[in-house]
Amino acid sequence: MAKAPARKTSKTTRVAILGFGTVGSSVAQLLRAQRFAGIELTHIYNRGVERKRTGATAKGLGAGIVWTEDINDVLRSKVDVIIETIGGIDPIEGWLKAALKSGKHVVTANKQLIAYKGAELARLARANNRVLVYNAAVAGGVPVIPATLHGLQGDRITRLSGILNGTCNFMLSHMEHGAEYADVLKQAQAAGYAEADPSADVDGYDARAKLCILVRAAMQTGISPDDVPAQTIRTIAAIDFQYAKELGCTVRQIACAELRDNVIHARVGPMLVPKSSPIAWSHGTQNMVVTSGRYGGDVVFSGHGAGGNPTAVAIVSDLLSVVHGATAVALPVRRRAVTGEFVAPHYLRFIVRDKPGIVSAISGALTKVGANIDSILQRPGYPKDALPFVVTTEPCRTSTVEKAVRLISKMDTMLEKPLCLQMLTDED
C-alpha cells in the first residue's frame, strides 16, 4: 500500500497553458473568475502569440503572464503544471515528454495523443514521479473518466456505449427532423461545431480515440484506435430516420465496447438506437456514456461534451487534483484481443431500380450467409426507379451481415452500396 502522502502546503502552483484557442482561453478565464487559492497562471504559449495577447479572449488576465511563441520558454521555466490544449500528436508528444522529464505535471485534453501514446506517457510520468491527467480528453465536461477511475474500479465493466462526439450528435439529432446530411453539415460548420474538413468527427476518428481511452480506464485494457472499425455518418440520409422511427428508433453515432470471453469487441459508427434507451435522450451537442458493470449494473453519465467552458471545467478540475496531491495511479492494464465483431440485429437500407424478384434475391443472399430477416419495410411515395427500402435482420455477426452486403452490392438493381447499420437493443 502507498504511504499516505504529504498534505497540501501553502506553496503557489505555477501553471502554463499551451494553446490559446477556445479551450485554452476558457481555462485562463475560468482560473481568473474562480480565483482558486494558490494557483498562478504564469505562461501562455501560442503561435503568433501577439495576436492572442491583444485579443478579446485575453481580457482581464494578469499583466505578469509571460506570453510566448517559443515552447522552450515554458519547458525551461519553473512552472509546476503544464496544461495542453493544442491537440494532435506531433509536436505535442515531444513537448509533454520533455515537460514530464523536467519535473512538470501535465494536464491535457488531447484525445489522440492519449489514445495512441497514453500508456507510454503514463509510464514516463510515474518514472519521474509526476502526474499525467486527461479527464478532459473524453466527454469534455462530463466527468466519466474520474467517475470510472475513482468510483467504478471495484466493478467489472463489461460494456461501454455512448455518444462521444457532440458534432455528430448535433448533426444527427437535427436530421431527425427531416434535414439532409449536406444541410446539417453546413449548419454545424456555421455554428462552429464542425471543421472545414469534418472527417475527424463524421468519420468517427474522434469518437474512436475517446472510446480507447475509456476502455483503458474502465476495462483496464490497452487497445489502439487503429484496431477499432469506424464507420462514417456521411451515408446517412433523411429517409433512414423515417425508417428508424417506424422501428421505434433513431440514428446516432455510437461508440461501443464489450468485454466478452476475454476479448474486447469495439466499434464506432452510426447505429439505430431505441427511443426508449437512455442513449436516445441526448440531443444537440450533448455527450452520454452508459457503463454496464457485472456487479453495479448500468450507470448513465450525460452532459456537455465539448465547448470551451465545459472542457475548461474538466481541465481546471484536473489541475486542482494535481494541486491537492493527486497520485499517479498505476492502473493494472491487460492485453486482450480486439475485434470489430458484434452479434446484433442489423438495419440494411437499399436504393434500387424496382423490378420483380428483388426482395427474393436479397432474402436469398441473407439466407446464403446464414442471416435471418426480422422485418421488411417499404414506405409509399417513392419513385420506382430509385426506391428506398429496408430489411432488418435478427441478431447475427457483423462479418456475416457484411458478407451478405457484398453479395447484394453486386446485384444490377442496386443503385448504390447498401447502408448497413448495427441496431442497439433495449438490453444494450
Place this chain on the structure above:
Amino acid sequence: MAKAPARKTSKTTRVAILGFGTVGSSVAQLLRAQRFAGIELTHIYNRGVERKRTGATAKGLGAGIVWTEDINDVLRSKVDVIIETIGGIDPIEGWLKAALKSGKHVVTANKQLIAYKGAELARLARANNRVLVYNAAVAGGVPVIPATLHGLQGDRITRLSGILNGTCNFMLSHMEHGAEYADVLKQAQAAGYAEADPSADVDGYDARAKLCILVRAAMQTGISPDDVPAQTIRTIAAIDFQYAKELGCTVRQIACAELRDNVIHARVGPMLVPKSSPIAWSHGTQNMVVTSGRYGGDVVFSGHGAGGNPTAVAIVSDLLSVVHGATAVALPVRRRAVTGEFVAPHYLRFIVRDKPGIVSAISGALTKVGANIDSILQRPGYPKDALPFVVTTEPCRTSTVEKAVRLISKMDTMLEKPLCLQMLTDED
C-alpha cells in the same frame, strides 16, 4: 502544492469489514470474486458473529479470516483499512475515531454519520495522515461523489437536484400506475426495500443526509441535515398522480439545493417533476443526480442507488483508491446561511365538502398572501362530500404559499390539511 506522493508498493493491505449484513457481505464476496492484487480481508466484525460465519453469505470466504463480535479485536489489530457498513452514529462515531487515531484508513457507507460528523472525522483523518472515504454514502453505485470531487471542482455548482432514495422512488413510480400509498408501502416492505418502520425513507431523513454530503462535496459548504426541511411522502395519494399527469408531470421524492446570493436553499420532499425532465427518467429503485454548473452546465448521473452489489462496488472502489494512495484532500469548506425557501410554482390539492364559493375563498386567501393562481383543475366523477381538486400557483416563495395553506386549512369545508408540493420546471 503537495509533494508528489510515493508510488504503490507491493505490501499487502489488510482489510476489516464492520457489519456483515447485505452490504458488508456483498463487499466480502466482491473482494473474493475480483481478487484484487495486494488486498487481504482479515477481520469481520458483527454482533452474534457465529450465525454470520456459518451462514450462506459467508460461503467461500477464506479460512484465515478472524470473525469477531468484539470491536477491540479489530481496533487493536494491524488492519490497514476499516470498511464500515453498520450505519448510524452511535457507537460507530467512536469506533471510527479510534480507528483513525490508531492509524487505520476508513471507508464508510454511513450517510448519517458523514452528514452530521463528516467534517470532524475528516479533520481527524488529516491530523492522523489517514484517509476517510465515503463515496458509497450517496447514491450507492452511482459515482456522483467521486465525479464531483475529481471532475467538477473547477466549476461553480449552483444547483443540485435528484432522487437520492431508491425506496421512495420505487414507491412513487409504482403509485404512478394507480396504486395507493399503503399498498405500495407493503409491496416495498415485501421486496425488502422498505423497513418495518419506513420513516427514514418516506419522511425524507435518508435523502436529506445524502443531500448534505453532496452539498459539501459540490458546493463546498457544510450544512446540517437539521437545517433542511424534509416533507413526508405519506400524504401523497393516487389522485395526485392523475392531476400531475394533467400538468405534464409526475411525483417524485426530490432532494434539491441551490446556491443563490451566497445562501444555500435546500429541501427534501415529494415534488412535481415535468415528464420531460431527466429526473422523471428514474424508475424503480434508481437514483439520479443533476448538477448544474455556471461554466459546465448540467451533468446527469443515474444508476442503482442501493442494494448490496452496487453499494459494494462503491466501497471496493474507495478501498482501491486508498490502496493506490488516495490523498486526504482538504476541501475548502465555507459557512453559508441555509434556508428551506425556494421561489417556485406550487401544487395545492384540497379535499373539500363541496359548496358554492370555495374556489373564490381559496383564491382570496392566495391573493391575500400575494400568490397568483396559474391553473385550477377538477377531475369529474368524485363525490361532492369529499371532492379533490387542485390549484397551481405561479412561482412564489415557499413561505408565502405556506401562509396561504395555513389560512385555507382553517376553512370549515376542508376535510383534511391541503397538500402543498413544490413544482420543478423544465429549467430546474
